[in-house]
Amino acid sequence: MIKNITRFSKTNSQEMVSSPTPPPRPLPPDAIRAFDITPNDPLTIFLQGHPGVFDAAGLNFDSPMLRALKTAGVRLAVPLVSQGELVGLLNLGPRLSEQDYSSDDRGLLNNLASQAGPAVRVAQLVRQQQIEAREMERLAQELQVARLIQQTLLPKELPKIDGWQIATHYQPARAVGGDFYDCYERPDGRLVIVIGDVTDKGVPAALVMATTRAILRGASRRMLSPGAALERSNDLICPEIPPSMFITCLYAILDPSTGKLQYANAGHDLPYRRCREQVEELRATGMPLGLMPGMKYEEKETVLEPGDSLLMYTDGLVEAHNPQREMYGFPRLQKLLVTIRDHEGTALIRSLLDDLASFTEPGWEQEDDVTLVAVRHDHRAPSQRAQAARDWITIADFTIPSEPGNERIAMRGVEEAVSPLGLSTERLERLKTAVAEATMNAIEYGNQNRGDLVVTIRVMKSAGQLAVRITDQGGRQEIPNTPTPDLEAKLAGLQSPRGWGLFLIKNLVDEMNIIPSDDSNTFELVLNLKEGKYAN
Amino acid sequence: MQTREFRAQVRYVNHTAIIDLHGEIDAFAEEPLLNQAYTQATRENPQTIILNFTDVDYINSKGIALIVGILANARRAGIRLLVYGLSEHYQEIFRITRLSDFMTVFPDEASALGNKE
Numbered sequence: 001m002i003k004n005i006t007r008f009s010k011t012n013s014q015e016m017v018s019s020p021t022p023p024p025r026p027l028p029p030d031a032i033r034a035f036d037i038t039p040n041d042p043l044t045i046f047l048q049g050h051p052g053v054f055d056a057a058g059l060n061f062d063s064p065m066l067r068a069l070k071t072a073g074v075r076l077a078v079p080l081v082s083q084g085e086l087v088g089l090l091n092l093g094p095r096l097s098e099q100d101y102s103s104d105d106r107g108l109l110n111n112l113a114s115q116a117g118p119a120v121r122v123a124q125l126v127r128q129q130q131i132e133a134r135e136m137e138r139l140a141q142e143l144q145v146a147r148l149i150q151q152t153l154l155p156k157e158l159p160k161i162d163g164w165q166i167a168t169h170y171q172p173a174r175a176v177g178g179d180f181y182d183c184y185e186r187p188d189g190r191l192v193i194v195i196g197d198v199t200d201k202g203v204p205a206a207l208v209m210a211t212t213r214a215i216l217r218g219a220s221r222r223m224l225s226p227g228a229a230l231e232r233s234n235d236l237i238c239p240e241i242p243p244s245m246f247i248t249c250l251y252a253i254l255d256p257s258t259g260k261l262q263y264a265n266a267g268h269d270l271p272y273r274r275c276r277e278q279v280e281e282l283r284a285t286g287m288p289l290g291l292m293p294g295m296k297y298e299e300k301e302t303v304l305e306p307g308d309s310l311l312m313y314t315d316g317l318v319e320a321h322n323p324q325r326e327m328y329g330f331p332r333l334q335k336l337l338v339t340i341r342d343h344e345g346t347a348l349i350r351s352l353l354d355d356l357a358s359f360t361e362p363g364w365e366q367e368d369d370v371t372l373v374a375v376r377h378d379h380r381a382p383s384q385r386a387q388a389a390r391d392w393i394t395i396a397d398f399t400i401p402s403e404p405g406n407e408r409i410a411m412r413g414v415e416e417a418v419s420p421l422g423l424s425t426e427r428l429e430r431l432k433t434a435v436a437e438a439t440m441n442a443i444e445y446g447n448q449n450r451g452d453l454v455v456t457i458r459v460m461k462s463a464g465q466l467a468v469r470i471t472d473q474g475g476r477q478e479i480p481n482t483p484t485p486d487l488e489a490k491l492a493g494l495q496s497p498r499g500w501g502l503f504l505i506k507n508l509v510d511e512m513n514i515i516p517s518d519d520s521n522t523f524e525l526v527l528n529l530k531e532g533k534y535a536n
Numbered sequence: 537m538q539t540r541e542f543r544a545q546v547r548y549v550n551h552t553a554i555i556d557l558h559g560e561i562d563a564f565a566e567e568p569l570l571n572q573a574y575t576q577a578t579r580e581n582p583q584t585i586i587l588n589f590t591d592v593d594y595i596n597s598k599g600i601a602l603i604v605g606i607l608a609n610a611r612r613a614g615i616r617l618l619v620y621g622l623s624e625h626y627q628e629i630f631r632i633t634r635l636s637d638f639m640t641v642f643p644d645e646a647s648a649l650g651n652k653e
Contacts, residue, residue: 405562407596429625437597487634490604491611497604500597500633507632 035072037086041065047086053078053106053113056091076101078113082121090116143175143203150176150206153213159185161256163306165376166193167346169353170369171316177369178205179314180213184220191256192220195312195373196249196289197268204245212237212247212289226251226264227286227299234266234289234297241290248288250312259304259377264297271312272337273302276516279337282310307516309343309376316370317352322360332359348374379515392460392467399454400439402447402472407439410457414468417459421466421529430508431468431527437501438470438523446472446521464529469515471522544573549649552584553577558591561599574606578613585610586648587639590621600633607638620648 037044042063047054056074059066069077073093080088090113095101150172158166168181178198185191194216198205215236219229230251237247248268254261263271267288270281286297304310313333320328332355340351349372356370396417400406411432423431439455447453453473460467482499489495506512511526542559555573577585587603589595595603610617620642622630630636642648 408594426624426628429623430628433596433625433629440596440598485633487604487638491608491638493608496601497608498598498601500600504597504600504629504632 035065035068035089037088038065044086047079051079051081053109076106076109078109080113080117080120082117087117087121087124146203146206147175150210153210154181155183158183159191161191163378164256165344165378167349167374169349169372171366171371172369173316173366174202176203176206177201178209179316179369179371180209181371181373182213182216183373186220186223188223189256191254193252193254193312193373193375194249195268195314195371196247197314197369198247199245201368208241208245208247211240216249216251225299226253226262227297230264230266230286230289230297231295234295235293237290238293246288246290254304254375260301261304261310262299262301264299266297269313269315269318271310272334273304274309274311274337274343275305276307277338279334304375304377306377306379306513309348309374311337311348312373314369314371316366316368317356317372319368320356320360321367328356328359343376348376391462393462394458394460396459397456399456402443402450402453402455404443404449406443407436410439410455410470411436413457414459418466421461427527431525434505434508434525435468435470437505438525441501441523442470442472442521446474448474466527466529468525469522471520473520475519542569544570546573546576548580551580551582552586552649553580553582554586554588554645556588556591560594561592561602562594562596570602570606574609578615582615584616584618586618586620586645588621588645589619589626595626595629600629600635603635607635618642618648618651620644
């Protein structure tokens with residue numbers, strides 16, 4: 001329906017046609033008047049039944065349009081019609097000669113009107129399109145601004161912490177998205193890492209995302225634990241959020257000095273911890289935020305050892321479809337995490353995006369926001385190790401064949417080597433048991449009990465520390481990723497009775513490092529000679 | 537590597553079974569041998585079985601797994617397990633693994649027998 005169509009009427013002092021001389025003068029400013037065609041005006045209705053030129057003065061009925069024409073001095077008018085629709089009126093004032101319009105004039109006007117009607121209609125459509133295009137442009141600009149505002153809600157830069165690498169990727173499906181992540185250092189030196197996903201996409205989701213992020217930030221200013229932070233945020237979000245919307249969110253706190261990671265989960269996709277060549281889901285239960293108040297969130301913890309990485313992501317990744325409508329899925333993601341060798345810096349995220357691109361194929365219309373957060377615990381910095389190496393003196397270096405039971409040779413060799421150091425019986429026994437367990441691991445898992453492979457044992461001493469390095473030749477066999485032994489679970493048959501080795505080592509020495517190289521694994525057992533929990 | 541062979545003998549004092557363990561409790565202390573001793577100890581339905589570690593000089597993580605297995609069996613059968621003769625180091629290992637929460641550790645046979653109720 002066309003409303004408010006504007007057209008031009010030529011009034012006063014100008015003949016439409018047949019005015020050979022003088023050449024047209026420029027119209028005075030008040031010569032052009034705009035009238036609106038009102039659909040229900042009696043004149044509009046009258047013209048539907050009376051095509052062709054009409055005398056404005058000859059019509060007498062109560063019509064605002066007609067009154068306006070008469071007031072403007074219009075004598076003759078002709079409707080411009082296109083496809084049966086009145087698109088304008090061609091209006092003429094009195095002739096300059098003050099004579100009446102002739103029937104020839106009227107015939108000419110009718111001819112002109114029949115051609116002008118469609119032309120005016122085309123002009124109107126073009127104009128309408130221009131208006132719509134400008135409106136679209138304005139909306140696009142607004143969205144662009146919204147996108148910029150949303151980006152300011154994401155961390156501008158990620159914390160830089162020695163020994164850790166954090167990388168992120170944020171890719172909304174539309175200009176703005178409902179995904180978010182956050183990562184910042186607390187005053188106590190711990191890192192808060194959050195990822196979340198608001199139901200829905202676009203502007204509504206973005207607005208809820210902004211509120212949620214602010215509430216979560218508020219919760220961590222109070223230095224709450226992950227579970228308490230989610231609990232408090234949920235209680236604050238519930239009254240604010242529109243019904244049928246909710247937020248899934250994973251909240252983690254990392255202690256960079258120990259690698260300890262505490263986490264709680266409000267219904268978000270489970271993050272993955274990659275430990276050597278194994279991938280583990282980090283489970284913790286909890287309802288999404290914004291569904292109902294008073295929810296409790298289970299809190300769990302794990303440790304990111306040097307070499308481990310953590311991946312947090314949103315469902316836009318795992319629920320991406322390829323042209324065959326197959327879903328990317330968790331198994332593919334898990335398998336990829338196992339096979340990707342380079343986890344340095346942004347390498348993990350690059351590999352994930354490459355794999356997603358090859359799965360979805362070119363021309364993919366992204367269905368949902370994709371957000372990735374990768375945290376990597378470095379192997380000990382080489383420079384640091386080189387520095388330490390200068391201070392170390394090797395006091396024993398020997399090899400033993402990989403046969404079961406040979407860990408006793410390692411124990412005896414280490415005992416002899418450290419005897420000048422005068423360790424207490426207690427500490428010596430602890431070290432011997434740790435050496436035995438690490439050697440058994442090297443024989444059994446590293447060298448696969450192959451008698452032709454040896455385990456190398458090197459005992460080193462620095463001013464304040466004693467280190468025993470136990471190296472296999474197994475070509476970087478994976479060290480089994482056993483869960484922390486839980487005796488109750490073992491007695492209840494929920495865990496294997498075995499799996500004590502690494503646990504014992506960690507509890508018997510001041511520091512345990514696993515140093516992988518291309519063709520071997522080294523267990524490094526460190527005792528502090530002067531201070532530390534087991535000092536003499 | 538020459539290892540000290542593992543042996544286990546069962547004897548009874550009143551109605552308590554005592555399993556005297558000898559040698560090294562590790563992969564070589566094959567499960568059948570230890571389980572055989574345990575089965576023999578349960579033959580007279582004792583309420584308490586005491587493990588004597590006095591002559592044990594090496595226990596490794598696999599040995600601990602074997603002891604966990606015995607403890608699980610005993611608990612299912614409602615039999616109390618007590619322990620004595622552990623060196624200070626292995627007492628510490630029993631604390632770290634929390635085995636000592638489930639099987640009380642005594643310094644010697646007399647105190648273990650005196651506390652069997």
